[in-house]
Amino acid sequence: GAxxxxxxxxxxxxxxxxxxxxxxxxxxxxxxxxxxxxxxxxSLMLMATSNEGSKATYEQGVEKDKFLINHASLTxxxxxxxxxxxxxxxxxxxxxxxGTSGRAAGELFFGEGSRLTVL
Amino acid sequence: xxxxxxxxxxVSVSEGALVLLRCNYSSSVPPxxxxxxxxPNQGLQLLLKYTSAATLVKGINGFExxxxxxxxxxxxxxxxxxxxxxxxxxxxxSPGGYQKVTFGTGTKLQVIP
Numbered sequence: 001g002a003x004x005x006x007x008x009x010x011x012x013x014x015x016x017x018x019x020x021x022x023x024x025x026x027x028x029x030x031x032x033x034x035x036x037x038x039x040x041x042x043s044l045m046l047m048a049t050s051n052e053g054s055k056a057t058y059e060q061g062v063e064k065d066k067f068l069i070n071h072a073s074l075t076x077x078x079x080x081x082x083x084x085x086x087x088x089x090x091x092x093x094x095x096x097x098x099g100t101s102g103r104a105a106g107e108l109f110f111g112e113g114s115r116l117t118v119l
Numbered sequence: 120x121x122x123x124x125x126x127x128x129x130v131s132v133s134e135g136a137l138v139l140l141r142c143n144y145s146s147s148v149p150p151x152x153x154x155x156x157x158x159p160n161q162g163l164q165l166l167l168k169y170t171s172a173a174t175l176v177k178g179i180n181g182f183e184x185x186x187x188x189x190x191x192x193x194x195x196x197x198x199x200x201x202x203x204x205x206x207x208x209x210x211x212x213s214p215g216g217y218q219k220v221t222f223g224t225g226t227k228l229q230v231i232p
Contacts, residue, residue, distance in 0.1 A: 006162070032218070034219070034220070036222075042224070042225075043209065043222045043223060043224045043225050044163075044209070044222045046219060046220070046221070049219065091160075093162055093163065095163075095220070097218070108165075108213075108220065110155075110162045110163040110164075110165075111162050112161060112162040113160070113161065113162040115160065
């Protein structure tokens with residue numbers, strides 16, 4: 001089936017640095033991707049909707065200057081956590097909409113997740 | 120607006136026993152409903168989905184769920200639990216078209232040998 005890949009799976013960084021997480025749709029074009037955050041033992045919280053070629057739409061309470069999203073192509077969206085702090089430590093998961101045509105049409109696929117630890 | 124409520128954050132069953140994970144939804148439009156499974160430190164895997172076709176939906180690994188509009192429910196069942204079913208299960212809803220998906224708080228399933 002269609003695959004969404006996230007990289008890196010694990011990342012540890014120092015407080016104050018920026019971290020970029022990539023989300024790729026490997027065998028289909030994703031006009032829309034979604035970024036979620038999951039705290040330990042909690043559910044997934046939608047952070048933003050990423051549309052190819054346009055600005056991301058952020059959910060209420062999510063700092064857009066903190067969590068920069070770029071959807072530069074139909075197969076790649078990136079989430080950059082800027083000036084990361086320990087409270088940004090979390091599991092970040094992306095999902096991609098398979099669009100309205102093609103093999104992946106009408107489906108939503110999730111990446112494997114990226115665990116960020118900020119020291 | 121849409122939301123899902125999962126009853127029971129932890130469920131324990133014996134191996135071979137029936138699995139029943141409860142989910143109730145709220146949606147202002149006809150919903151799409153999903154069940155996902157998550158193993159530790161991994162992403163989500165789709166178990167099954169309801170998209171306004173048959174109300175009884177069969178998924179992978181022997182799971183099924185029934186959409187009951189009158190009860191606004193979409194409970195997940197499996198006749199016989201296996202040790203490998205131990206994981207966290209999330210019910211989710213979207214307004215259709217696989218757009219913005221809202222997740223429940225999750226139910227951790229423990230299978231006792």
